[in-house]
Amino acid sequence: MSIPADLKYTKEHEWVRIEGDIATFGVSDHAQEALGDIVFVELPEIGRSVEAAEAYAVVESVKAVSDIYAPVAGEIIAVNEVLEGEPEKVNTEPYGAGWIAKVKMTSGSDELMSDHEYTTFLEE
Amino acid sequence: MKTVLFDAHVALGGKIVPFAGYELPVQYKNGALKEYTAVREGEAGIFDITHMGQVRVEGREALAFLQYVTTNDVSMLMDGQVQYSALLNEQGTFIDDITTYKINNQAYYLCINAANRHKDVAHLQAESANFDVNVTDDSDETTLLALQGEKAKAALQTLVGFDLDNIGYYKFARGKIGSAGGIVSRTGYTGEDGFEIYIPNSSAVEVWNELLKQGAVPIGLAARDMLRTEMGYALYGHEISDEVTPVEAKLMWITKLDKGDFIGKAAVAVRKASGAKKRLIAIKLVERGIPREHYKVFVDGIESGEVTSGMHSPMAGGVALAYVQPEHATQGDITIEIRGKAVAAERTTLPFVRSNVKK
Numbered sequence: 001m002s003i004p005a006d007l008k009y010t011k012e013h014e015w016v017r018i019e020g021d022i023a024t025f026g027v028s029d030h031a032q033e034a035l036g037d038i039v040f041v042e043l044p045e046i047g048r049s050v051e052a053a054e055a056y057a058v059v060e061s062v063k064a065v066s067d068i069y070a071p072v073a074g075e076i077i078a079v080n081e082v083l084e085g086e087p088e089k090v091n092t093e094p095y096g097a098g099w100i101a102k103v104k105m106t107s108g109s110d111e112l113m114s115d116h117e118y119t120t121f122l123e124e
Numbered sequence: 125m126k127t128v129l130f131d132a133h134v135a136l137g138g139k140i141v142p143f144a145g146y147e148l149p150v151q152y153k154n155g156a157l158k159e160y161t162a163v164r165e166g167e168a169g170i171f172d173i174t175h176m177g178q179v180r181v182e183g184r185e186a187l188a189f190l191q192y193v194t195t196n197d198v199s200m201l202m203d204g205q206v207q208y209s210a211l212l213n214e215q216g217t218f219i220d221d222i223t224t225y226k227i228n229n230q231a232y233y234l235c236i237n238a239a240n241r242h243k244d245v246a247h248l249q250a251e252s253a254n255f256d257v258n259v260t261d262d263s264d265e266t267t268l269l270a271l272q273g274e275k276a277k278a279a280l281q282t283l284v285g286f287d288l289d290n291i292g293y294y295k296f297a298r299g300k301i302g303s304a305g306g307i308v309s310r311t312g313y314t315g316e317d318g319f320e321i322y323i324p325n326s327s328a329v330e331v332w333n334e335l336l337k338q339g340a341v342p343i344g345l346a347a348r349d350m351l352r353t354e355m356g357y358a359l360y361g362h363e364i365s366d367e368v369t370p371v372e373a374k375l376m377w378i379t380k381l382d383k384g385d386f387i388g389k390a391a392v393a394v395r396k397a398s399g400a401k402k403r404l405i406a407i408k409l410v411e412r413g414i415p416r417e418h419y420k421v422f423v424d425g426i427e428s429g430e431v432t433s434g435m436h437s438p439m440a441g442g443v444a445l446a447y448v449q450p451e452h453a454t455q456g457d458i459t460i461e462i463r464g465k466a467v468a469a470e471r472t473t474l475p476f477v478r479s480n481v482k483k
Contacts, residue, residue, distance in 0.1 A: 036155055037155045040414050062157065063156070063349075084412065091155075
């Protein structure tokens with residue numbers, strides 16, 4: 001189970017990489033493992049505003065449909081269109097080529113966990 | 125309930141879920157897509173389908189009894205042949221869909237759905253009172269495995285004492301399987317060549333391990349449902365239920381109204397004359413998306429029905445079986461509502477992908 005140290009995590013098993021006021025979203029290795037083979041990703045529209053903990057994307061595995069929640073609030077400025085053709089990237093590279101969207105942050109969040117906190121959270 | 129192979133599933137990384145009263149693997153450690161691919165693309169997949177029920181029907185009037193309780197014409201069966209059939213109630217709707225195995229005129233074997241087992245057995249035992257016949261539920265003593273895919277025959281041949289080339293499609297043989305006896309039929313639920321194997325619980329682990337050693341890939345419930353849906357095969361609780369008759373479910377080909385009296389016959393004849401209340405159609409999305417069970421189907425913008433089984437087919441894309449109003453079965457523009465959006469679809473023919481069964 002991979003949990004990179006340079007990312008923050010949510011209790012819903014999303015990760016966020018914060019660089020200045022830009023935040024990149026994805027799902028954690030634990031999440032992709034639990035979801036199983038992902039066969040479809042519905043991306044948000046660019047320009048949409050999302051609140052922290054708001055569902056902004058949908059991933060579908062062979063058997064299930066799951067909402068993906070925004071770790072922080074912001075305006076969607078980019079989406080990973082590669083996932084429309086290769087949704088399996090979410091499984092194979094959850095922290096890299098499997099990123100889902102980037103936002104321009106409008107506010108931070110007190111709810112985010114460090115890698116250590118997330119590791120502890122997963123163990124509980 | 126656990127099957128005798130439960131520990132084997134866990135050891136293989138099986139993700140266990142409750143299914144029809146059993147604890148079964150929805151997938152193993154490599155995931156459903158790889159399992160699906162193994163079966164479709166040249167390997168042999170092995171499935172623990174012990175949850176399916178087995179019922180013995182024996183006695184002087186076994187044939188007459190089965191003619192009365194099942195929809196298909198049992199008199200057409202030869203010894204060693206399997207027949208797809210159904211049990212109906214007096215309203216002509218489904219109690220279950222089944223397969224009938226003929227050993228001889230006085231001995232048959234029925235394979236029934238797990239979820240319907242107790243209902244089926246109670247029904248069969250009640251109806252058997254009027255016939256010189258015994259109905260025995262063998263389900264708890266029997267393990268059922270499916271071995272499906274291009275390499276199924278070669279893998280199974282190593283551990284059976286008879287030539288599998290002599291078993292044609294929907295035929296079966298009895299004989300030695302591993303160290304004990306059992307039944308092997310050339311049947312399945314995947315659209316690939318393959319077999320279903322009935323063995324006593326006592327030899328299940330041995331046969332399972334031997335087939336793994338021959339290269340068979342273990343397959344969970346998720347990939348099984350993908351393979352079945354791609355063929356358009358009906359599944360009880362989805363395409364068929366006690367709310368539809370064979371007229372709606374496109375199963376008149378197993379419902380022989382000219383064979384003599386059987387339970388549900390009169391009601392089905394009336395429905396056939398008056399017309400189906402809804403019709404089962406095959407749909408393919410022309411836009412991106414995955415149609416799923418219970419999603420609403422619209423025709424020319426009018427809500428017409430819902431998806432009964434749907435999936436993302438690696439080969440065919442978003443495909444679904446759905447019931448629609450009879451007037452929409454062949455005409456009108458179809459959309460499926462996915463998360464509030466109308467996604468364009470079109471009618472197609474079954475199976476959704478090519479079948480490789482050796483008929």
